[in-house]
Amino acid sequence: PDPALDDAIRAVIDGKTKPLGALGRIETLAARLARLQGTTAPRMERCTLTIFAADHGIAAEGVSAFPQEVTVQMALNFLAGGAAANVFARTLGVQLRVVDAGMAEPVDHPALVQRRMGPGTANSAVAPAMSPETLAEALASGRALGADGDADACAFGEMGIANTSAATLVIHKLSGLPIATLTGRGTGLDDAGLSAKRAVLERAAARTGALPPEAALAEYGGFEIAMMAGAMIGAAQARRAVIVDGFIATAAAMAAQAIAPGCEAAFVFAHRSDEAGHAAALEHLGARPLLDLNLRLGEGTGALLAWPLLRAAAAMMTDMASFESAGVAGKT
Amino acid sequence: PDPALDDAIRAVIDGKTKPLGALGRIETLAARLARLQGTTAPRMERCTLTIFAADHGIAAEGVSAFPQEVTVQMALNFLAGGAAANVFARTLGVQLRVVDAGMAEPVDHPALVQRRMGPGTANSAVAPAMSPETLAEALASGRALGADGDADACAFGEMGIANTSAATLVIHKLSGLPIATLTGRGTGLDDAGLSAKRAVLERAAARTGALPPEAALAEYGGFEIAMMAGAMIGAAQARRAVIVDGFIATAAAMAAQAIAPGCEAAFVFAHRSDEAGHAAALEHLGARPLLDLNLRLGEGTGALLAWPLLRAAAAMMTDMASFESAGVAGKT
Numbered sequence: 001p002d003p004a005l006d007d008a009i010r011a012v013i014d015g016k017t018k019p020l021g022a023l024g025r026i027e028t029l030a031a032r033l034a035r036l037q038g039t040t041a042p043r044m045e046r047c048t049l050t051i052f053a054a055d056h057g058i059a060a061e062g063v064s065a066f067p068q069e070v071t072v073q074m075a076l077n078f079l080a081g082g083a084a085a086n087v088f089a090r091t092l093g094v095q096l097r098v099v100d101a102g103m104a105e106p107v108d109h110p111a112l113v114q115r116r117m118g119p120g121t122a123n124s125a126v127a128p129a130m131s132p133e134t135l136a137e138a139l140a141s142g143r144a145l146g147a148d149g150d151a152d153a154c155a156f157g158e159m160g161i162a163n164t165s166a167a168t169l170v171i172h173k174l175s176g177l178p179i180a181t182l183t184g185r186g187t188g189l190d191d192a193g194l195s196a197k198r199a200v201l202e203r204a205a206a207r208t209g210a211l212p213p214e215a216a217l218a219e220y221g222g223f224e225i226a227m228m229a230g231a232m233i234g235a236a237q238a239r240r241a242v243i244v245d246g247f248i249a250t251a252a253a254m255a256a257q258a259i260a261p262g263c264e265a266a267f268v269f270a271h272r273s274d275e276a277g278h279a280a281a282l283e284h285l286g287a288r289p290l291l292d293l294n295l296r297l298g299e300g301t302g303a304l305l306a307w308p309l310l311r312a313a314a315a316m317m318t319d320m321a322s323f324e325s326a327g328v329a330g331k332t
Numbered sequence: 333p334d335p336a337l338d339d340a341i342r343a344v345i346d347g348k349t350k351p352l353g354a355l356g357r358i359e360t361l362a363a364r365l366a367r368l369q370g371t372t373a374p375r376m377e378r379c380t381l382t383i384f385a386a387d388h389g390i391a392a393e394g395v396s397a398f399p400q401e402v403t404v405q406m407a408l409n410f411l412a413g414g415a416a417a418n419v420f421a422r423t424l425g426v427q428l429r430v431v432d433a434g435m436a437e438p439v440d441h442p443a444l445v446q447r448r449m450g451p452g453t454a455n456s457a458v459a460p461a462m463s464p465e466t467l468a469e470a471l472a473s474g475r476a477l478g479a480d481g482d483a484d485a486c487a488f489g490e491m492g493i494a495n496t497s498a499a500t501l502v503i504h505k506l507s508g509l510p511i512a513t514l515t516g517r518g519t520g521l522d523d524a525g526l527s528a529k530r531a532v533l534e535r536a537a538a539r540t541g542a543l544p545p546e547a548a549l550a551e552y553g554g555f556e557i558a559m560m561a562g563a564m565i566g567a568a569q570a571r572r573a574v575i576v577d578g579f580i581a582t583a584a585a586m587a588a589q590a591i592a593p594g595c596e597a598a599f600v601f602a603h604r605s606d607e608a609g610h611a612a613a614l615e616h617l618g619a620r621p622l623l624d625l626n627l628r629l630g631e632g633t634g635a636l637l638a639w640p641l642l643r644a645a646a647a648m649m650t651d652m653a654s655f656e657s658a659g660v661a662g663k664t
Contacts, residue, residue, distance in 0.1 A: 077653055293358060
């Protein structure tokens with residue numbers, strides 16, 4: 001907390017040629033970005049999207065509408081440039097990379113960042129998803145990936161069949177929000193599939209009691225969720241804006257915040273997803289996302305769509321005229 | 333209506349590598365843009381922002397927190413590149429032009445588009461704002477400006493001290509929504525100023541009975557509102573997406589739709605403004621805007637922030653892989 005900086009930021013915003021407060025949430029966002037960078041002239045020129053892909057043992061319980069091989073197929077789609085995340089990233093000038101955090105099958109591709117923690121997690125309905133040692137390694141790999149490069153903002157996305165199940169369990173253990181509230185249709189379960197998923201998750205959750213954050217991640221997290229949590233911590237500690245995507249990214253953000261309190265100062269929640277549990281998770285965090293577009297795709301797509309708002313907010317601070325510089329009269 | 337095209341559009345969207353409907357409102361937007369252009373491969377490469385500036389005789393009633401000279405001062409700020417609209421337009425790759433639709437004082441600047449309808453309107457609290465002949469000329473000038481160039485999307489903005497008063501009166505006459513619901517603080521009136529403004533507008537509205545759309549615009553509209561309505565018609569008839577900004581632009585959109593039914597097919601409502609009457613006006617039109625960021629600046633700033641969403645939606649149609657092309661498995 002730096003009250004002098006806060007006052008300076010407020011003065012810059014209020015001096016711009018517009019009625020007081022007329023840019024609403026863009027002003028709030030600009031102030032946050034300025035505080036994060038410790039300046040009244042924040043820079044938002046470069047954004048990267050890192051997509052973490054991994055598989056989930058709990059997929060064996062039939063919790064997803066899509067087969068597990070889709071994780072690898074979609075990773076190849078990202079690498080070929082054909083997924084929604086690629087299209088949005090190209091359109092919005094964001095650089096994208098894909099990390100294998102532990103898919104069921106290894107993929108040999110020169111552009112794929114290899115950080116495999118294993119061939120998917122264990123089935124967390126019956127056993128810990130990963131060991132504490134593996135979790136520590138995933139978090140450390142994530143921290144390094146979040147801290148490298150020179151981006152002003154980092155968006156994180158994910159791909160992993162069954163990962164709304166992992167996210168539900170992680171959020172449940174971290175927040176105490178009920179499984180029933182958090183369980184959603186993921187990629188498109190019907191009513192029967194949703195009921196069955198909920199029963200599996202209730203059973204998985206009952207396997208353990210209250211858990212500290214790291215244990216919750218090790219017991220239930222996917223490799224991609226753990227690595228993303230690490231990356232969020234790494235990026236936040238490097239004072240980069242962390243653009244938080246949807247339900248799964250919010251599970252990672254909740255874990256990151258629990259493991260490294262204070263890193264939430266860097267979090268910009270991009271959107272409210274249509275996945276059932278996201279609104280409750282956001283509310284638990286006191287987060288009001290920028291967009292509400294009924295997205296439920298993941299991959300970082302919602303985070304990408306929020307990036308232009310960060311750019312506009314920073315540009316307002318640095319490029320807009322003041323009443324004084326433009327010779328515009330104030331209120332009568 | 334072209335059911336075969338609609339089916340083709342739906343098939344393209346549903347074939348993309350994502351769960352059915354997972355891109356939510358981006359999919360709805362993409363389908364609208366595709367229908368507007370009559371193709372499954374809509375193009376959203378170029379967007380322009382045209383800002384119409386004009387003065388209002390009703391400013392003499394003390395309905396604004398800012399003095400009238402701010403209209404010209406802000407027009408000069410636009411021309412110098414220092415306003416919020418300029419900053420957002422540069423950041424988001426949108427070309428901006430400024431039109432003098434009738435400011436109180438003429439401005440001599442090579443980049444200013446001269447379409448002066450007079451030195452501000454008459455005071456509509458006591459007399460018609462403009463003659464029917466002037467209205468016809470303003471609409472015609474607007475149509476030509478909306479139709480020229482080769483943009484895929486046209487955003488329109490405005491500047492004019494007291495123009496929330498003009499917009500309130502136009503929307504009131506076109507929709508029947510009460511003055512009390514529609515009257516807001518504009519650039520920042522306090523409670524006493526808001527009461528006084530409401531009283532002025534009630535008096536102005538009582539000067540006439542029910543009015544057809546053109547008469548409502550002539551009696552109460554600003555030159556910038558009338559010209560913007562014409563521009564929206566011209567752009568829509570050229571099958572361009574019309575990105576509708578806030579409260580004043582919505583008054584123009586309502587008038588455009590009343591004068592040229594069908595042109596609303598081109599309208600994309602960008603955001604819900606914090607100006608009090610905007611939510612009611614949008615609801616009256618059955619419009620659900622894309623953004624909700626507590627903006628209340630005008631100038632087209634909200635429309636600019638929505639532009640990246642249009643680009644992303646069109647790019648989804650044209651650049652994203654299908655399940656078939658990417659070899660990704662479907663639902664089990």
